[in-house]
Amino acid sequence: MKCTLAIAVLLTSGLVLSATAQTPAISAAAPAAPVKIAVIAFQAAVSQTNEFQRNMADLQKKYDPKRQQIKALSDEVDGLQKQLQAQGDKLSEAEGASRSRAIEEKKKQLQRSVEDAQGDFQKELQELFAGVAGKVGEVMDTYAHQQGYTLVVDNSTSEQQAPLVLYAEQSTDITKAIIDAYNVKSGVPAPAAQPAAARPAAKPPVAH
Numbered sequence: 587m588k589c590t591l592a593i594a595v596l597l598t599s600g601l602v603l604s605a606t607a608q609t610p611a612i613s614a615a616a617p618a619a620p621v622k623i624a625v626i627a628f629q630a631a632v633s634q635t636n637e638f639q640r641n642m643a644d645l646q647k648k649y650d651p652k653r654q655q656i657k658a659l660s661d662e663v664d665g666l667q668k669q670l671q672a673q674g675d676k677l678s679e680a681e682g683a684s685r686s687r688a689i690e691e692k693k694k695q696l697q698r699s700v701e702d703a704q705g706d707f708q709k710e711l712q713e714l715f716a717g718v719a720g721k722v723g724e725v726m727d728t729y730a731h732q733q734g735y736t737l738v739v740d741n742s743t744s745e746q747q748a749p750l751v752l753y754a755e756q757s758t759d760i761t762k763a764i765i766d767a768y769n770v771k772s773g774v775p776a777p778a779a780q781p782a783a784a785r786p787a788a789k790p791p792v793a794h
């Protein structure tokens with residue numbers, strides 16, 4: 587997912603006035619409300635929910651047959667190349683050329699299969715992430731309002747994006763609170779623990 591997700595949700599519990607914009611009369615009658623700020627690693631919050639992890643596991647399973655097909659084709663190409671290398675000096679020029687062409691065709695087929703599978707997988711992963719992200723955002727809005735936050739800043743990091751927040755007290759980080767609140771609301775149980783070697787390494791997509 588080659589986009590950047592930087593959600594900064596402005597939640598106003600009252601009218602916050604800039605000191606430079608206030609007139610003395612307004613300042614005396616309606617002092618500015620205190621600003622309460624929270625930070626959240628939004629991408630991590632979405633990807634660590636029980637629902638996203640469950641759906642991600644289902645998506646991985648869906649593409650297992652395609653991965654097996656690609657692996658089988660890759661193994662076939664490797665086998666043909668090794669045979670050609672081992673028998674090259676024993677083959678006629680015409681036979682060697684014919685086998686080389688066959689290998690090149692297999693390589694092109696493999697490349698197309700990989701690109702198609704990656705494109706399809708990435709598209710479904712983006713849709714999966716966006717679907718859960720929208721609902722996590724709603725939970726975050728409600729939580730921020732209930733807790734009196736006037737500003738929630740996204741502290742997600744990615745290869746394309748540096749952190750938006752350079753420093754924040756740990757007490758201002760609401761990431762885990764949002765994950766827990768969402769899990770309760772969704773009712774999706776935590777997925778069964780997977781062996782480290784079997785755990786999918788795919789990163790959540792980053793959306794504009």
